[in-house]
Amino acid sequence: MIEVEDVVYDYPTKRALRGVRFKAERGQVLALVGPNGAGKTTLLRCLAALDRPFSGAVRIDGIDTQDDPRRVHEKVGYLPDFYGLYDELTVEQNLLYAANARRVTGAKAREAMKRTVERIGLADRVKSRASELSRGLRQRLAIGQTIVHEPAALLLDEPAAGLDPEARRSLSALITSLAKGGMAIIVSSHILAELEDYSTAMLVMRDGALIGDGPVSAGGAVRVRITLARTDQRFPASIAAQAGVKVENADASGGLITLDGGAEGNATLLRALVLDNFHVATFAEERVSLEAAYMAAQSSGVMASGVQAGGRA
């Protein structure tokens, strides 16, 4: 869906992106994190085909942003960190214009507007001018403008800035539902705890480059901690022999492993252990908080393999 290949972007006195490469599929929510000046906003602008990289390629739904930026614009929704609204227009007019400007016209535009105000919780404010809305509601309207045309890829730069906790929760629910609807979503934010609610993987940037090999997908390896009710000396050798298992540490009382195959893989391994007469007391996925993973990546320079980027598996 979103393909980024060795993208380099230069400012007159600084290289802002250094060979960035990753992919994001439909339904994925990538958390884009990194310190100020890491290149997150520049990357998002390149993905939105607003800025042209010096070299490399960005493809959205198979369309190269440099070959046909106008078609890319139709497929992308982008909310910049500093956005503007037409203050003198009503919520309805803002959304209708956004739909019309993305080739959604007539009755379809009105349907899109109604669907969007329901999604963003502004159904009771459609006749209010944008200037009459609170900061949180303005933020919702801005997000509404970016999704009213049902883009294939959604790029959000600090979407939760200025939102109260309740609004953040509804934003999380909205992003989750949009991802389930098939959008590929990239969210840049400094609020890691909030990203944990909905992101399926994480991209960590530093000095214009991605740390590690790109995002860790939700369907990939997970860490599982196993503890035994009775110690068993056979356990280290037995667990190491299981298919799809990578042992991080193991002894007679249990161990920490990385396991491929998702829920089905978990069930298969657990059944094998029980049939092998191991007295399994706990068999639990171990979640690493996004913040912990981020800090580890920042300090080591390389993202730990197998780190699940958030709470959703």
Place this chain on the structure above:
Amino acid sequence: MNPEFKRNLWLEISPTRLMLMAVVLGVIFAITWFAAGDADRPAALAGIAEGLFGVIVGLWGSFKAGRSVADEIRERTWDFQRLSALSPMAMTLGKLFGATSYVWFGGLICLGVAMFGHAAGQDWATAAEMAGKLVLLGVFAHAVALAVSLAVVRRGRGRDRVDAFVFTIAGIVAFQSGSELSGGGMVGTVRRMSADGDAMQATQWWGVSLPWETWGYISLGVLVVWAFLTAWRLMRVELQAPANPLWYPLFLLAPALLLGGLADNTLGRLISVYAIVHGLVLATLLVEPKDFVAWRALGARLRTGAKGAGRYWPSAFSGLIVAFLAACALAVVAFVAPGVQEKPVSWLVGFAAFAFLLRETAIFAFFHLGANQRRGDFAALLTIALLCFAGPAVLGIANLDAANGLFIVQPEAGLTSHLLSIASGLVQAAMFAVMAQARWRGREKALATA
């Protein structure tokens, strides 16, 4: 309906505002009607209506058209518009006529009253002709203001009031110059008078005799299309639509051929064409963004043959090609028929001017590769001014006026001076180019280590 036009209508038009405009204008016309004597009333109404049209459509409309893009940037909505699927044509039309819709409402009231005033003294056909010309002038002024604002926006500016003043002035100048050119203003009237004070019925354009009214409409029509296409082309750049390489040469040649054709003979016309092309290329050098990153991207694509070089190609480079071709045409005609002019012109005069155009290009490149790019244009202009004015002044003090060709073109100075200008211009261009190259290497090294 064009979504951008509709959005502007939502913002501009409301019953209260329409009523306000109608009432204010109505009061002014009523005062004029009662203040004028019985016999003068239609003429007084026509005069005040035309004046108000100039203020509302010419002045206010230019401000509104120019601000239509600048306001988007100030309100941080421009990126949203750039991300829309609207075509550059729809965006240009929507802004040109949408942002000025309220202004046109007032302007059309004024036009109606002016037509009534003129028709009372003349006939409706003449009044309609006057109204048509005023409408064209208004569109021309707005298109120029929009084009200037888009050019300014490309340079990363356009937010402050000084810029708004520039857009408005550009529109007013366009309004007035269009009026003059089409024979409606003071200069136009003077041009229409023969030496003995009689009104001339026709003008010569590229050797073709045209009635003044016809010329007025043709010239105004060409200018309106030219200004609109310029705004549209700049909008295409902003919206990242592919650039057609023929538009910029057309931008140079349309006014050059239109105005150059008014000269008395072929050589004079080609000198005018070259001069206008030269001036427009210089203006492009000044206005166009001079971006090291874009130049570097262009160089990389040209070296590797990668696609997309056209997006980074500076218009001024195309302008140099057009200017060179114009200089060639001028050389051929001057070589074949040098005696047509009162004073013979060397066939090298175009090349002499072109050599200095290369020098100015190298000067702009040199100063924009420096540490302080923001002052690049000022430093380049200052250097060019020093070379063009201080150089000849120093030579004058030393009684070496004959060597002025080292710094400036002297059209009537003859072959030797023009040869001197060509050699001097090329040497100066090479010097600045070498210095620019050194700065380029420094910038590349700094970027690699940044």
